[in-house]
Amino acid sequence: MLEVTGQIALVPPFFESFRKRLTRSPKIYLLDSGLACHLLGIETDRQLSRSPFLGPLFEGFVASEIIKQQVNAGRRRELYHFRDQQGLEVDFVVPRRADELLLIEAKASRTVRPAMADALLRLVRAARGRTRGVVVHPGDDAGTTASALRPGVRALPLGKLLDELR
Numbered sequence: 001m002l003e004v005t006g007q008i009a010l011v012p013p014f015f016e017s018f019r020k021r022l023t024r025s026p027k028i029y030l031l032d033s034g035l036a037c038h039l040l041g042i043e044t045d046r047q048l049s050r051s052p053f054l055g056p057l058f059e060g061f062v063a064s065e066i067i068k069q070q071v072n073a074g075r076r077r078e079l080y081h082f083r084d085q086q087g088l089e090v091d092f093v094v095p096r097r098a099d100e101l102l103l104i105e106a107k108a109s110r111t112v113r114p115a116m117a118d119a120l121l122r123l124v125r126a127a128r129g130r131t132r133g134v135v136v137h138p139g140d141d142a143g144t145t146a147s148a149l150r151p152g153v154r155a156l157p158l159g160k161l162l163d164e165l166r
Contacts, residue, residue: 006031009063014080014093014101027081029060031067036060058108059091062136062158066094066104069162082123090123094165101131104161112137117153124152136161 002008011027030036036057042048048057063079070077080093082103092104103120112135120133135149139157147155156164 007035009067009079011063011079011081011092014082029063031060031064033057033061033064054108055106058138059106062104062106062161063092065158065162066092066165069165073166088119088122090119099130101127102165103131103133105133105135107135107137110138112147112149112155114149117149117155120153121150134161134164 003010007030009029009031011029013024013026015024036053037043037048040051040053040057042051042053048054051057066079067077070079078095080095081089081091082093083089090103091106094102094104096102103123105116105120107116109116116135117133120135124131124133131152133150133153135153135155136158137155139159149155
């Protein structure tokens, strides 16, 4: 019932193996970040920035924005995650045109470091050129732009990611 009414999203695993043994359980996201903060007792930006839930809340917000963008563009919802049994995990896998995949790692930090791209880079290499990796972050009010973190992996503020998904 919560999924049908748009309160939560069950994000299934991406089953194309990349020659790896996969964990096959879905991830669950509360799509209303305001409601999630209320339920957690987070009332101010300062409380949010110090909360141990900042990362998961941002990840849920990113999931919500990707889903809304897909639905508003008249496309079907295609959002997956990837996790293998060795611990390699990528937050989101978004199929793109033809045979291309966009791999997305959500990081709530305003400072993005190359080490944040490690899991993405490993999966981009395993997929052999049909994927692109993105570390999405909140950005800032100064109009943050895209930047390269590693070969095949870029850092993008959330607004730029949504523009790219259009």
